[in-house]
Amino acid sequence: MPTAYPPSAMSIMDADFTNVLIILAIVVALGHVVPYLVDPHGAKNIPGPFLAKVSDAWLGRVTAQGHRSEVVHDLHKKHGKxxxxAPNHLSIADPDALQVVYAHGNGSLxxxxxxxxxxxxxxxxxxxxRAEHARKRKIVSHIFSQKSVLEFEPHVRLYVRQLIEQWDRLCDLAAKGMSGDEGNGWKGRDGRLWLDSLPWYNYLAFDIIGDLAFGSPFGMLTACKDSAAVAISHQDAMASYGKADTLKVNYFPAVQILNDRGEYSASMGVLPVWFRPFVKNLHPWYRNGSKAVKDLAGLAVAAVAKRMTSPTDRVDLLSKLQEGKDDEGKPMGREELTAEALTQLIAGSDTTSNSSCAITYYLALYPDVQAKLHAELDEALGNDDPVSTFDQVKRLKYLEAVINEALRIHSTSGIGLPRVVPEGGMTVCGKTFPEGTVLSVPTYTIHREKAVWGEDVDVFRPERWFEIDQADINKAFNPFSYGPRACVGRNLASMELLIIISSILRRYHFLLEEPEKKFDTREGFLRKPVECNVGIKRRD
Incomplete structure (x- = not known):
């Protein structure tokens, strides 16, 4: 039977509970107000939302809403550099700050x-x-040298060809006025194929990086579907290495998992460390994100385990990761190898698909730019093979300008990447910040610095790349970050974009279905298009 308490005892318990809540509220309030008043990082006079000055909640809410870069950019337009x-996080919108905050040897972490x-x-x-990062980078960096990256070119061209074959097939059906549901749906109208290009670029990017990182594609292009195997148990998957047909998997939408994981991790990362376990377990949105993290890890575990059951001598990222050794001559263990393969999957799929989609959108939005690119590609490329080679397109100036302008205006990584000021402090743009202060430089805003890019910073205009001094471009263009923690895979990303965009634009002409509609994005760690509905017509 439940214990019966006398009224006086119940009153005491209620009073105690109330007192606990009051004390907890006071502790939380003091934990935010006292640091603000003491101002250990000398930030009290730096402008920003009041809630951001006393709590991480402001940045947490903004990040979860998916438009952090735009919100921070508006704050810089209002308040300045x-x-x-956040209480201990300062955003600095100045190209000169990139060279300081992210510099080699500055001691920041x-x-x-x-x-x-x-x-x-x-x-x-x-x-x-720092030491562990240096060890890992030593193992990984040689994989992405220009020489090594060229060995991956046949894999990239294979899947670009598959995408073209699929779009050619649908163009033929669309010309007959037919419609279908492949790739989230398509329709034929006015002699064009109309579809959302974003899912298709996702399929392409996932199949390319799946082949490179795990030894085989996910098969999304052939299935016209977002689906990948995810290990049910990480422990069982690790134990299954080298044992065929023992791995148990489920199939999940990998692109959606990756999107959920990116938004979750970016939102979780701006919250206090002590608070993360509570919000992860209590809030349903964070619970779903936590599951996405586990599912994405399961995808990598399943893919690597599958590869290990069938050893091969093919040249890809995974084989090169297996060959890599640190200063002591030690290779990566299974778990570390899987973690690095997962890193390549995340970095190599998101960036390529998002950028390809954004480039397609802006070319469709600006038909004069599309026409100039068509002319350059027609002159440089023959009709023998619809898929370009890297050697054919690596020196095409207008193509490079189109890609760079899209990477500028649609900054795939737009948020300021946070760094901790080291012992001794750091002086940035005339201000000195003490040890422990968190600083970041927002790429989205730097890419809209009018002093560098001109007054028309919000216009997609590749011609600006022939007008601006190269020194200013080097200082302010930051698509792959800067310094020792810059993107190690930039050579691969550049090769992929050159081949993808040149091949697709040489073969097709694009129109926007709703040209007046804003190009909507949603941001986790990366800024991703929500959709890109275009009309496609074959040019040959």
Whole structure:
């Protein structure tokens, strides 16, 4: 039977509970107000939203809403170069700050923001320890040298060809006025194929990086579907290495998992470390994100385990990761190898698909730019093979300008990447910040610096790349970050975009279905298009 308490005892318990809540509220309030008043980082006079000055809740809410870069950009337009976006996080919108905050040898470290991106174990991207990062980069960096990247070109061209074959097939059906449901649906109208190009670029990017990172594609292009195998149990998957047909998997939408994981981790990373376990378990949106982190790790575990059951001598990212050794001559273990393969999957799929989609959108929006690119490609490329080679397109100036302008205006990585000021402090743009202060430089805003890019910064205009001094471009163009933690895969990303965009634009003409509609994005760690509905017509 339940214990019966006398009224007086119940009153005492109620009073005690009330007192606990009051004490807790006071502790929380003091924990935010006292640091604001004491101002250990000398940030009290730096402008920003009041809630951001006393709590991480402001940045947490903004990040979860999916438009952090735009919100911070508006704050910089209002307040100027320095903006406070959290009690101990200052955003600095100045190209000169890039060379200081992210410089080689400045002693700064990644902040605890990156802890929220760890799943299997720390990889090259989320390792915060300087010595461990140097060890990992030594193993990984040679894989992405220009010479090594060229060995991956046949894999890239294979899947670009598959995409073209699929679009050619649908163009033929659309010319007959037919419609279908492949790739989230398509329709034929006015002699064009109308579809959302974003899912198709996702399929392409996932199949390319699946082949490179795990030894085989996910088969999304052939299935016209977002689906990939995810290991049910990480422990069983690790144990199944080298044992065929023992791995148990489920099939999940990998692109959606990746999107959910990115939004979750970026939102979790801006919250206090002590608060993360509570919100992860209590809030349904964060619970779903936590599941996405596990599912994405399971995808990598399943893919690597599958590859290990069938050894091969093919040249790809995974084989090169297996060959890599640190200063002591030690290779990566299974778990570390899987974590690095997962890092390559995330970095290599999101960036390629998002950028390809954005480039397609802006070319469709600006028909004069599309016409100029068509002319350059027609002159440089023959009709023998619809898929370009890297050697054919690597020196095409207008193509390069189109890609760079899209990377500028649609900054795939737009948020300021947080760094912790080292011992001795750091002086940036005339202000000195003490040890422990978190600083970041928002790429989205730097790419809209009028002093560098001109007054028309919000216009997609590739011609600006022939007008601006190269020194200013080097200082302000930041698509792959800067310094020792810059994107190690930029050579691969550049090769992929050159081949993809040249091949697709040489073969097709694009129109926007709703040209007046804003190009909507949603941001987690990366800014991703929501959709890109275009009309496609074959040019030959």
């Amino acid at each position: 320095f903006v406070r976006i 990644k902040s605890d923001f990156y802890d929220a991106f760890v799943s299997i174990r720390r990889g090259l991207f989320n390792t915060r320890d």
